[in-house]
Amino acid sequence: MKNLAQTFLVAVALCFPALAASKVTPLSDQVISAKSIYLVNQTGNQAVLDTANDEFTKWGRFKMAKAKDDADLIVVFSHNNGLDKWGNVGVTKMEVFVKGNNEAAFTATSALKLIKVSQHPTKACVADLRKRLEPKN
Secondary structure, eight states: OHHHHHHHHHHHHHHHHHHHHTTOOOOOHHHHHOOEEEEEEOSSOHHHHHHHHHHHHHHOSSEEOSSGGGOSEEEEEEEEESOOTTOOSEEEEEEEEETTOOSOSEEEEEEESSOOSTTHHHHHHHHHHHHHHSOOO
16 A cells, blocks of 8 residues: 555656646746846755756856846745645755846746755756747757
């Protein structure tokens, strides 16, 4: 019975991003045309910032700004500990703000449940943004 419950929880965790994707709102023109980003790490974990910097640099779509005022987009990483409503131990969140706007233009979350590598949630969040910005093949 325990294995069945664990299998069910894993299946739900894997399917949740697909369910959330069905409620996708279009990205604004400011996000689509942005050329530069500034990263903000509110997690207290330097590995999150390092991984985000690496992922955005590998992607090559954005120039990394050295100051918020020089960026088109501000990308904020945060992490919440404790159980969420799906039973996840913690959630890494990436919010993308258009310069001068206090409302997130894009949000990605990555549940930290069965993931052992701390950088994986950060990579997943950046990958979510990349999927939204790159045309489908």
